[in-house]
Amino acid sequence: MAVSEKVLSARKLPGGAEPAERRLTARLWFPVSLVLIIVGWEVAVRVTQVNSVLVPTPLSVVQSLWRGLAQTGPASFYPHFWRTLQEVLLGFGGGVVIGLLLGGLVAISPTAQAIIRPYIVMIEAVPKIAIAPLMVVWLGFGIESKVALAVLVTFFPIFVNTVSGMRSVPAERLELMRSLRAGRALTIRLVIVPSALPFIFAGLEIAAVYAVIAAIVSEFVSGQMGLGVLILQANFRLDIATVFAILILLGLMGIGMTKLIELARKRIVFWDGN
Amino acid sequence: MADLVTRTPVVSARGLSKVYGTRTGTPVVALADVSFDVAEGEFVSILGPSGCGKSTLLRIVAGLTGETGGTVDINAAGAGPGTDVGLMFQQAVLLPWRTVEQNVALPGIVAGRRFRDVRPRARALIEMVGLDGFAEKYPGELSGGMQQRAALARSLLQDPRLLLLDEPFGALDAMTRDQMNLEVERVRQQTGKTILLVTHSIAEAVFLSDRIIVMTGRPGTIREIVDVTLPRPRELEVTGSADFGAYTNQIRQLLDRPE
Numbered sequence: 001m002a003v004s005e006k007v008l009s010a011r012k013l014p015g016g017a018e019p020a021e022r023r024l025t026a027r028l029w030f031p032v033s034l035v036l037i038i039v040g041w042e043v044a045v046r047v048t049q050v051n052s053v054l055v056p057t058p059l060s061v062v063q064s065l066w067r068g069l070a071q072t073g074p075a076s077f078y079p080h081f082w083r084t085l086q087e088v089l090l091g092f093g094g095g096v097v098i099g100l101l102l103g104g105l106v107a108i109s110p111t112a113q114a115i116i117r118p119y120i121v122m123i124e125a126v127p128k129i130a131i132a133p134l135m136v137v138w139l140g141f142g143i144e145s146k147v148a149l150a151v152l153v154t155f156f157p158i159f160v161n162t163v164s165g166m167r168s169v170p171a172e173r174l175e176l177m178r179s180l181r182a183g184r185a186l187t188i189r190l191v192i193v194p195s196a197l198p199f200i201f202a203g204l205e206i207a208a209v210y211a212v213i214a215a216i217v218s219e220f221v222s223g224q225m226g227l228g229v230l231i232l233q234a235n236f237r238l239d240i241a242t243v244f245a246i247l248i249l250l251g252l253m254g255i256g257m258t259k260l261i262e263l264a265r266k267r268i269v270f271w272d273g274n
Numbered sequence: 275m276a277d278l279v280t281r282t283p284v285v286s287a288r289g290l291s292k293v294y295g296t297r298t299g300t301p302v303v304a305l306a307d308v309s310f311d312v313a314e315g316e317f318v319s320i321l322g323p324s325g326c327g328k329s330t331l332l333r334i335v336a337g338l339t340g341e342t343g344g345t346v347d348i349n350a351a352g353a354g355p356g357t358d359v360g361l362m363f364q365q366a367v368l369l370p371w372r373t374v375e376q377n378v379a380l381p382g383i384v385a386g387r388r389f390r391d392v393r394p395r396a397r398a399l400i401e402m403v404g405l406d407g408f409a410e411k412y413p414g415e416l417s418g419g420m421q422q423r424a425a426l427a428r429s430l431l432q433d434p435r436l437l438l439l440d441e442p443f444g445a446l447d448a449m450t451r452d453q454m455n456l457e458v459e460r461v462r463q464q465t466g467k468t469i470l471l472v473t474h475s476i477a478e479a480v481f482l483s484d485r486i487i488v489m490t491g492r493p494g495t496i497r498e499i500v501d502v503t504l505p506r507p508r509e510l511e512v513t514g515s516a517d518f519g520a521y522t523n524q525i526r527q528l529l530d531r532p533e
Contacts, residue, residue: 172363172365172367173367173369175338175363175367176361176363176367177384178338179336179338179359179361180380180381180384180385181384182384186384190369190380190383190384191369194369194371269371270371270412271370271371271412271413271414272370
């Protein structure tokens, strides 16, 4: 198509490298620097005689990771990883559902807004993480208290973004619907909800990160299983290499969720620029 | 044009006024005692400087804003947006998640019809405004002028008796604007629609209109209504003619003349 060709050719700026080349160089920076940092780290620990128990070398971290993944039994990472993932996903799912429902309600109903909003603001002022011990008292040492905290923590970004997304629909879109004599329900379905989707996806990405934080902190407080528990145990044993190995797993869990959400966003909110 | 006025007017405004309250407490009179008719099949432009209340006037006719005083009748059935009125704004206001044909079909969907029933008409209109091949593209893939073409097609979907155009080409560059004016002139010829246009471009008003309501502000009042008797159909060449120049001069003098 003529139009898109024009756009593409306009991007080629004179006097610089071709964009494809430049993108390739930019993409190489990260792996190259990462390898340099890891090698530097390994060398620094070996040369400077720091206590290699306290500061493990990258090699020993990889060994711990491999050991945890390769073996079965109580020291294996899998059951713990699975448990934490369960807490994260259940908490995330619950928080998203409640956040969308309450957010939608508050956005479309002034009455709901008047009733719910003050409580939300009150709860929002309390650091949710501080409720973790209370959750244990109410819900026990099992998975319930962890999921509950994750729900509570993920709920807020979803709620806030749903409300502000549905509230910040460009006025001319609403005017268009008004000029077509569209009813409230139809305007919500055809214009308000789709307009809010970019906001909601931004909320989902924040919520995913929060969910992992909530799960780990609750496990610190009262866990019997999970990667948070493993971190504590390894820490007590001064097995710092294992701590690092689990941090890597947690990072991968976070990246995995963020990538999935991003993928969904690109498919669903395809019209939104970024 | 005298015979046009004798028919039942499509729009009939009598003594319209609009007063806005402001923060400082002093009310602003946006419109004062505005009366005019638009006859069936007539093209009328409302022309004036910014702030003369011309957009407010159109919004009252469209039923998007309430009037403070006076009455406006559309088909003698009362003002209000609906299937009898097609509306085009300064911006195209296409929904970015709907394809061009889905956007053009929107008034039908809102009226409770199914997309597959409205689609053939949407397609025909898309072709009429010169967007063939773009029906399944998204608005983000269209230029500003193409988006306004889609908006024009959308405003025609329910075959309204009256088209209201609120500075629809103000955001376009001069050449695209000329093209769009030709497009509107062509649509008018093909459909015989009654059209009320708000603009601040003298040339655009003269090129398109049968009559021009020249307004001055504030408060927004009608300075004069000018009949334009240039022969139809009009092509862009008419803008170079002596008659065309005479009209634009006459209107410019009306606008420049102090109260």
